[in-house]
Amino acid sequence: MAISKAQDGVQSSLSLAQPLERSWRKALGPDLDAYGFILPAVIIMTALIVYPFCLALWFSLSDGMLGEQRHWIGLKNFAYILQDRIFIQTLWNTTVFAVSSVVLKSVFGLLLALLLQRAARWKRFFRGAVLVPFVAPTALTTLGWWLIFDPTYSHINWALKHIWPLNLLGLGPFQWLGNEHLALAVCAFVNFWRGLPFFAVTMFAGLVAIPEQIYEAAETDGANAWRKFWHITLPLLRPVLAVVILFSTIFTLGDFNIVYVLTRGGPMNSTHLFATYSFTEGILNHDIGLGAAISLFLFPLLLAVVIIQLRMVRKETSYGI
Amino acid sequence: MASSAAAFGVSTQNRAKTPGWRLRQSVITYVSLIPYVAFALFPLYITLVTSLKSKQEINNPNLSPFWALGITIENYQYLAEKTHFFDHWMLNTVLVSVFSTAISVIIGILAAYALARLRFRGVEVFGVAVFVTYLVPTSLLFLPLINVINFLDKFLHVRDTYWSLVLTYPTFLIPFVTWLLMGYFRTVPVEVEECAYLDGCGRLRTLVTIVLPMALPGVICAILFGFTLCWNEFLYSLVFIQDELHKTLSVGVVTELIRGDIYFWGSLMGACILGSLPIIVLYAFFMDYYVSGLTAGAIK
Numbered sequence: 190m191a192i193s194k195a196q197d198g199v200q201s202s203l204s205l206a207q208p209l210e211r212s213w214r215k216a217l218g219p220d221l222d223a224y225g226f227i228l229p230a231v232i233i234m235t236a237l238i239v240y241p242f243c244l245a246l247w248f249s250l251s252d253g254m255l256g257e258q259r260h261w262i263g264l265k266n267f268a269y270i271l272q273d274r275i276f277i278q279t280l281w282n283t284t285v286f287a288v289s290s291v292v293l294k295s296v297f298g299l300l301l302a303l304l305l306q307r308a309a310r311w312k313r314f315f316r317g318a319v320l321v322p323f324v325a326p327t328a329l330t331t332l333g334w335w336l337i338f339d340p341t342y343s344h345i346n347w348a349l350k351h352i353w354p355l356n357l358l359g360l361g362p363f364q365w366l367g368n369e370h371l372a373l374a375v376c377a378f379v380n381f382w383r384g385l386p387f388f389a390v391t392m393f394a395g396l397v398a399i400p401e402q403i404y405e406a407a408e409t410d411g412a413n414a415w416r417k418f419w420h421i422t423l424p425l426l427r428p429v430l431a432v433v434i435l436f437s438t439i440f441t442l443g444d445f446n447i448v449y450v451l452t453r454g455g456p457m458n459s460t461h462l463f464a465t466y467s468f469t470e471g472i473l474n475h476d477i478g479l480g481a482a483i484s485l486f487l488f489p490l491l492l493a494v495v496i497i498q499l500r501m502v503r504k505e506t507s508y509g510i
Numbered sequence: 511m512a513s514s515a516a517a518f519g520v521s522t523q524n525r526a527k528t529p530g531w532r533l534r535q536s537v538i539t540y541v542s543l544i545p546y547v548a549f550a551l552f553p554l555y556i557t558l559v560t561s562l563k564s565k566q567e568i569n570n571p572n573l574s575p576f577w578a579l580g581i582t583i584e585n586y587q588y589l590a591e592k593t594h595f596f597d598h599w600m601l602n603t604v605l606v607s608v609f610s611t612a613i614s615v616i617i618g619i620l621a622a623y624a625l626a627r628l629r630f631r632g633v634e635v636f637g638v639a640v641f642v643t644y645l646v647p648t649s650l651l652f653l654p655l656i657n658v659i660n661f662l663d664k665f666l667h668v669r670d671t672y673w674s675l676v677l678t679y680p681t682f683l684i685p686f687v688t689w690l691l692m693g694y695f696r697t698v699p700v701e702v703e704e705c706a707y708l709d710g711c712g713r714l715r716t717l718v719t720i721v722l723p724m725a726l727p728g729v730i731c732a733i734l735f736g737f738t739l740c741w742n743e744f745l746y747s748l749v750f751i752q753d754e755l756h757k758t759l760s761v762g763v764v765t766e767l768i769r770g771d772i773y774f775w776g777s778l779m780g781a782c783i784l785g786s787l788p789i790i791v792l793y794a795f796f797m798d799y800y801v802s803g804l805t806a807g808a809i810k
Contacts, residue, residue: 218630222713226624227636229617230684237651237658237681238643244654301546307539317797318547321554324793324800326742328760329782333553336560336775342568344556344575351574386550387804394805436645443647446744450764464649464745471653472749484650491650495642 248481259478266482276483279461282373286462287441290380295434297381298388299426305393316390323386331450334379338365338451369459372452376460379447384440388433395429396422428501435498442487463487554786561585561780568775585776586784595781598755599762602672606758607740610679615732617680618687623717625688626695627703637692644685651681652749659750672758674750679740686739687732693806694728695721731803734796741789759785 217224249266253259270276301319308315322330337344340362349361366372399422407417445464448454454461454469461469463484471480560568562581567573589595624630625637655678663669668677698721706716722729747761754766763781767774793800 216631218628218633220624220628220630220713223624223628223630223633226620226628226713230621230640230688231636233617233680233684234639234643237655237678238646241651241654241658242646244657245650248653297546301543304539304543304546307535308543309536313797315543315547316801317794319550320797320800320804321790321793322550323804324738324789325554325786326744326760326789328742328744328764329785330553330557332764332778332782333557336779337553337556341571342575342775347571347575382549382553390801391805394801439645439647443649445649449744449748464647467649467653468745468749477653480653484653487647487650491645491647492642495645499638499641 245481245485248478249485251478253478254475262478266478270479270482270486275458275461275466278458279463279466279483282460283442283462285373286377286380286444286460287438289374290377290384290441291434291437293377293381294384294388294437295430298385298433299392299430301385301389302392302396303422305389306396316393320386320390322383323390327383327446328450330383331379331447334375334382335366335451338375340364340367366452367456369457372456372460376448376451379451380441380444383447384437387437391433392426392429395426399425431501432498435494439491439494442490554783557779557782560775561777561783563776565776585780588777589780589784593767593777593781594755594757594762595759595784599757599759600784602756603741603759606672606675606679607737609676610683610740611733611736613676614680614683614687614736615729618684618691618732619717619722619729621684621688622691623695623721626692627700640685640688643681644689648682648743648745652745655681655746656749670751670753670756672751672756675740675743675747675758678746678750679743682743683736683739687736690732690735690803690806691725691728694725694731698724727799727802728806730796731799731806734792734799735803737792738789738800 247259250261250263251259252262252265305312305316305319336342340346343362343365345365346362349355349358349363363371365375403421403425404417407421412420442462443464444462445468448460448462448465449468452460454465458466463486467480467484469480470483471477556575559576559578562583562585563578564580564582564584567579568575573579621636621640625633625640659669659674659677662677666673668674702720702724703716706720711719742760743758744760744764747758748765751757751761754762757765759781763778763785767778767781
């Protein structure tokens with residue numbers, strides 16, 4: 190800049206500087222102040238998400254207790270967990286837990302959404318009532334379920350024993366949370382209870398968005414309710430359904446609260462999920478490397494879901510992201 | 511569920527749409543909805559009933575656990591007098607939720623506006639980053655965040671205090687708020703903003719005086735959701751705080767009120783009711799915002 194000024198004066202300095210600045214501006218886009226807008230978010234996300242994530246990677250590849258000097262050990266943590274019986278059990282538990290609860294939520298969520306759509310009166314009451322499990326604090330509502338499934342105080346066992354005609358079945362008393370198979374089912378059930386409203390309300394919004402004319406056209410062509418459901422409702426609801434299922438799968442896979450409150454992973458590790466097992470190894474057993482390796486196991490799965498989801502969202506909206 | 515299947519299965523042909531048919535249909539609909547409502551509210555009902563019972567009644571196996579014979583407030587008295595429920599846990603939770611939500615909503619508004627409106631290099635990358643971080647579960651980050659908190663403790667006393675939560679809750683709030691508000695900001699017509707620019711408004715002033723008022727439902731929704739997510743958070747609070755006086759509601763109740771003896775059910779259930787009540791009241795008043803936030807998060 191100084192040289193150009195010395196040589197030819199103001200005019201040539203402008204003509205030299207402008208293309209330079211223009212190309213620089215062009216590269217960054219017309220709205221430079223945008224960087225100021227995103228800066229706080231970028232700083233926090235870098236410091237508290239990206240950096241910790243890298244730290245978790247380092248933990249999983251190194252050895253040492255919390256607060257001590259860590260040493261690189263390569264993939265040994267991962268090699269260890271892959272032949273750890275409890276981890277294999279955790280993988281299995283997580284699969285059963287997530288698949289069963291997401292399937293239940295999808296089926297009953299859709300049924301509930303269809304019912305909500307048909308309820309013309311007291312719509313707010315019904316929608317409000319069924320949404321409560323989703324907004325109330327999970328840890329606290331799960332304590333309510335804990336009482337309901339408690340071996341001594343179980344309401345279900347009491348009903349099976351005292352209430353006609355249930356007492357004629359001769360069932361129970363069940364050790365709901367003490368039995369290896371029942372405990373995981375109970376955890377998945379409570380997750381289903383909590384997640385159902387999310388499915389129902391979101392699908393309800395999807396149902397309302399389907400234009401009435403399509404149904405009318407189908408009716409004039411003589412379609413009955415089942416045909417309308419199979420050929421109009423379900424196909425048009427598919428994008429919403431897909432997004433809801435993906436979202437719910439992610440949050441169900443990462444679930445911690447329900448299992449922690451109900452069983453803490455027991456009995457016999459039959460209810461451990463990634464999060465609770467990672468908590469057990471990382472916090473309770475102080476092996477932070479192992480804990481990080483366990484929780485990172487979820488990440489490839491998560492990434493796959495995110496990529497699928499981004500592709501779908503891109504396809505459906507005109508704008509990016 | 512057979513009845514709910516019938517609700518939209520058996521109804522055939524438009525020829526049958528007589529008043530009688532309509533009545534039958536709506537009866538089927540409402541009757542099928544009742545089990546869902548009962549299911550949704552069942553544990554809360556049980557919690558409430560148990561919290562109003564005396565110890566003797568709870569522990570009598572011959573009395574029905576489904577309703578109470580008499581009402582007592584002894585469990586709530588116990589919470590107020592013998593535990594830190596109100597004076598610490600409730601207060602901490604309110605403080606943490608208010609601060610984290612405020613920080614996150616302000617930062618989220620700025621980021622969402624840049625994503626929705628401004629053109630700059632890296633907008634796509636930033637958008638994808640927000641989406642990915644939105645979906646990173648807290649269970650992936652709680653271990654390394656302990657290190658981050660210990661590091662920050664050298665400058666500010668945050669370790670083992672609820673300030674560590676004010677610091678870490680924005681990690682899941684900012685991506686969520688940004689994602690939510692981006693959709694709302696896009697619905698504000700660009701023309702209105704252009705007018706403001708022509709009148710000499712700066713970018714920030716346009717955002718605050720023109721865009722925010724028009725996207726107010728979105729902002730309210732972000733605040734409500736942020737507050738609720740903070741109030742309900744469990745894992746970070748459980749891991750980062752051991753000091754009983756700094757615990758939040760959920761963690762305080764789960765870790766301090768569950769004791770070895772068999773008499774704790776009443777006060778435990780009372781704590782569950784009182785801990786859920788503020789959120790449920792908030793929800794009752796702003797239900798439509800919750801619903802729109804819920805669907806916006808998944809559909810947009």
